[in-house]
Amino acid sequence: MEISEEIKEQKKYIEKIKEINQEKDRFYHILTMGCQLNENDSEKLCGMLEKMGYKKTEKQSQADIVLFNTCCVRENAEERLFGKVGELKNLKEEKGIIIAIGGCMMQEKHITDKIKQSYPFVDILFGTHTLHKFPENLYKALKEKKKQEDIIDIEGEIYEGLPIKRDSKFKASVTIMNGCNNFCSYCIVPYVRGRERSRKPKDIINEIKELAKQGYKEITLLGQNVNSYLRVEREKNIPFEEYEEVNSFATLLYAINKIDGIERIRFVSPHPKDFTDDVIQAIAKCDKVCKLVHLPLQAGNSKVLKEMNRKYTKEQYLELVEKMKKTIPNLTLSTDIIVGFPGETDEEFEDTLDVVKKVNYEQVYMFIYSRRVGTPGDKMENQIPEEIKHKRFDKLKSLVESQIAQNNKKYIGTKQKILVEGTSKNNENMLTGRTDSNKVVVFEGEKELIGTMQEVEIISEHMWYLKGETKGTVFKCLTEIVAK
Ligand code: SF4
Numbered sequence: 414m415e416i417s418e419e420i421k422e423q424k425k426y427i428e429k430i431k432e433i434n435q436e437k438d439r440f441y442h443i444l445t446m447g448c449q450l451n452e453n454d455s456e457k458l459c460g461m462l463e464k465m466g467y468k469k470t471e472k473q474s475q476a477d478i479v480l481f482n483t484c485c486v487r488e489n490a491e492e493r494l495f496g497k498v499g500e501l502k503n504l505k506e507e508k509g510i511i512i513a514i515g516g517c518m519m520q521e522k523h524i525t526d527k528i529k530q531s532y533p534f535v536d537i538l539f540g541t542h543t544l545h546k547f548p549e550n551l552y553k554a555l556k557e558k559k560k561q562e563d564i565i566d567i568e569g570e571i572y573e574g575l576p577i578k579r580d581s582k583f584k585a586s587v588t589i590m591n592g593c594n595n596f597c598s599y600c601i602v603p604y605v606r607g608r609e610r611s612r613k614p615k616d617i618i619n620e621i622k623e624l625a626k627q628g629y630k631e632i633t634l635l636g637q638n639v640n641s642y643l644r645v646e647r648e649k650n651i652p653f654e655e656y657e658e659v660n661s662f663a664t665l666l667y668a669i670n671k672i673d674g675i676e677r678i679r680f681v682s683p684h685p686k687d688f689t690d691d692v693i694q695a696i697a698k699c700d701k702v703c704k705l706v707h708l709p710l711q712a713g714n715s716k717v718l719k720e721m722n723r724k725y726t727k728e729q730y731l732e733l734v735e736k737m738k739k740t741i742p743n744l745t746l747s748t749d750i751i752v753g754f755p756g757e758t759d760e761e762f763e764d765t766l767d768v769v770k771k772v773n774y775e776q777v778y779m780f781i782y783s784r785r786v787g788t789p790g791d792k793m794e795n796q797i798p799e800e801i802k803h804k805r806f807d808k809l810k811s812l813v814e815s816q817i818a819q820n821n822k823k824y825i826g827t828k829q830k831i832l833v834e835g836t837s838k839n840n841e842n843m844l845t846g847r848t849d850s851n852k853v854v855v856f857e858g859e860k861e862l863i864g865t866m867q868e869v870e871i872i873s874e875h876m877w878y879l880k881g882e883t884k885g886t887v888f889k890c891l892t893e894i895v896a897k
Contacts, residue, residue, distance in 0.1 A: 419545065420574045426548035427464045427576075433555065434466030441467040442476035444497065447484020449681060450635050451516060453586045454544055455482045458515070460576035461548055469578075474504065478511045478551070483518035485601050488783035494518065498532045505534045511554055513537035515544060519564055520605035523786055529562075540564035541606050545572040568592070569607030573616050583832065583864040585629045589617050589665065590636035594645065595684060597711070598722045598789040599754060599782060602637055611636075611643045614659035618668055625674030630866065631832050632669065633679040640683040640692055663691035670699035676866055677832060677849070678702045682709060682749075685733055686724045697741045704741055705775060705850040708734070709749040713765035717757050720793075727764055734772050745850040747776035752809055753802030754782045755793035762805050769812055775820060775850050777813045781806050814876065821852075821874035828870050829854060829881065833862045848879075856881040 414422070441462045445455040458480060459469065470476055479501055484490055494514070504510055512535045518524045519540045528535055536554045539547060543563040550561040569592050579585055590611040593603045621632055636642065642662040646653045653660075657668045669678055678701050685708055696702050708730075712718050715726040725733075738744050750765060769777065781802045784791040831846035831854050844858040846867065855878050856869050862883075869881035 416570060416572055420572060423545055423548045426552045427461060430465040430548065430552055430555065439467045439477045440470040440475050441478040441480060442470050442473045443480045443482065445482045446490050447486060449586055449633065450588060450637065451482055451484050453588050453635055456577050456579050457544065457575045458482065458547060459578040463578050464576045465548065476510060478513065481514045483514060483516035485518040485521055485605060485785065491518065491524065498528065498535060502534060511536045511551065515539040517541055517605040521786065525564065537561045538564060542567050542569055545575055567607060569610055571610055571612050583629055584631040585624050586633045586635050587617060587620055588612065588635045589639060590642050593637040595638060596722060598720060599751060599785065601785040601788055604787055606637060609638060609641060609645045611646060613654055614665065615654060615656035617665065618657055618659065621669055621672055621675060625672050630675065631677040631679065632675055633681065635681060637682065638684050638687065639680045640687040644687065661691065663695040666695040666699050666702055670701045676701060681707055683707060685709065685730055688733055688737070693737055693740050703849045704743045705745045705747060706737065707747045710768055711749060711751050712754060713768035714761035717754055717761050720756060721754060727768060731768065731771060745775040746772055748774050749778045749780065750809065751780050751782050752805045753797040755790060755797065756795040757797060766809065766812055773816055779806060779809055779813065818876060821879065824852065824871040824874060824879050826871065828868050830866055831869050832866055833864065835863055836860065853878040854881045856883055858883055
């Protein structure tokens, strides 16, 4: 079936379930595990559920449907999922709720086998390639009372036109490509998300223009390998429709930069090998593209990088950093690092610390290597004992924390433009937002400032946030008086 026909078909199922739910109070509870791409998928699931007449609840006990959107990148996510599913047994028996599990983990056979065997009360299992068919699977589970398993292993498609319910009114994630062709030896993503495929430039630009009209200020472009947008299409001469001259990641950035109303553009997750000169130039020239760039290192030693199949050496990575620092004014960098990859020696780990010292990252996401079934890394014999991995992790953590503490001091007395995101979790009277470099800033202000860009002067620093002061409240009140 054509993709557009498939979506039309699913919309019919949405209407059928809406009819069933008419004049009834129906609730769904969703738990999302993993990355921003998964969160974006969950926003689509929420969009579909709300069109069917369900309302979101944070209370699992109130829900008629409990949905888990899973991630398989980290090992402990499996244990967490099994624990959560186990907890639902009583609710299923008492209320007859529908339990659905989707996402990356469902593309792994050993996981679905375990669910079917140990948790036979689960109603729907769906994978990464069948998210759009959730309405049909739910309808069949409700009407036919039959278990639905809808998991396919394909290279992957792009589905447009699914309803979406976004979590924020001013920050939005927009998926621009899906899948990955890189096959890093520790990573399960290429096996569960399929091959790289990019959305059409027209669909992305129109979605962002629409978001700008609705008042969204910050856009995060998402993809497993975001800066290789349209690369496969170009290399394999697969025809694609250019729109507003967009034919690459760099030209996409220029086109989004021109959209009125959008004030900030971020993107995750890129690959160092795809930071071509045109992309670096685009980041430098587009005033709305944040100058915090995520540049995943994973390891600082060239031999380990080769084993990881990362396609760059320590030297090439550092050269890239130098080039970016020279070309992009006010550049700050964040990264991902895996500690304890199979075969990594103490000396090789020292190379990672060396890169961290040289680059001086603004943020580092640190991970202890965990084996993923089905990846080459899992089959490597020289696995590192847990206590060594933990010791290395602690060493890296203390280096990173000392750098962050040092870097935070540079902010004192500076004026930072922030997008105000909400009230502080710890103090209702304080607001929080983020700088261009993604630092959390806490400051006193009126709730009306939420969703606006404000200039804040940084007055003190703490390990995980900065404290600021703004004249924004006074300014806003005065403009309101003038307007009246
Ligand atoms: S680039 Fe490597 S780490 Fe990133 S999704 Fe692809 S295989 Fe995984």
